[in-house]
Amino acid sequence: MLFSDNHVHTNFSPDSNAPMESVIKGAITKGLKELVLTDHVDFDYPSDPNPFLVDYDKYLVSFNQLKAKYQEEIALRLGVEIGAQPHVLDQVTHLLKKYPFDFVILSTHSVAGINCSDPEFFAQSVPKAAYIKYLEGLLSNVRHFSDYDVCGHLDFVARYNPHSPKKLAYQEYADIVDAILKTIIQSGHGIELNTAGYRYGLNQTHPSLEILTRYRELGGEIITVGSDAHKPEDIGAQFALAYDMLRTAGFNHITQFNQRRPFFIKLDHFQRNFPVTA
Helix, strand or coil, X not given: CCCEEEEECCCCCCCCCCCHHHHHHHHHHCCCCEEEEEEEECCCCCCCCCCCCCCHHHHHHHHHHHHHHCCCCCEEEEEEEEECCHHHHHHHHHHHXXXXXXEEEEECXXXXXXXXXXXXXXXXXXXXXXXXXXXXXXXXXXXXXXXXXXXXCCCHHHHHCCCCCCCCCHHHHHHHHHHHHHHHHHCCXXXXXXXHHHHHXXXXXXXXHHHHHHHHHCCCCCEEEECXXXXXXXXXXXXXXXXXXXXXXXXXXXXXXXXXXXXXXXXXHCCCXXXXXX
16 A cells, blocks of 8 residues: 655646646656645746746636645645755745745755756766865755645765765765754654665665665654655556565654645554665
């Protein structure tokens, strides 16, 4: 059984061609009970013009119509994936106060004016230095921002490393990863387990099992599961594995949000599939 996918994009995000209704139908076909749409908002994205902005007045017309249309089949939640940079805090605060979001993901897509997916991000330094630069940017973001629910795809920069091995190994960056996780936990926030790493050739989730386990060891409780799908067929991808990873890391629940309030669902409701190792 799949309960909810908490990280899904539609064609309101420029990197998706999937109409909102096709995404919702895809989730229903896969048997989901809830679906959280989390289209991108990246203020001051390093591109001109900036494609990662959403007209939420227009967005909500479609969202509310489809929420009513499919209310007997699936619970639709309004989410957003914020591309965090410290200097856009006021713009983000204004957006989140203006619209009735159920769920907010805080993601680090750009650091020091460079998109982490841009070859320039790794061209300027060796991979370890690039990873440290990313992690320092992420740490700055979780220290500056307070109005969010979970921190998105913690080690996502590994997707774009042109060298092997790609993995951002916890042991190599333990001090700064711990600082990030402690900041998130102590401020009452959580992280997501994002399964998109499997679609980017990493053969792992974001974060890795090691980082997920460390988050739990440090007292992390809030944990959502999302596919980061940009097309309907990827909704719920690798969720059976994700649920088993959570058990291996020491969790007995997943977290959902409604009107920015968390609630917990026991993993006992989901079938155990296979053992997971680091």
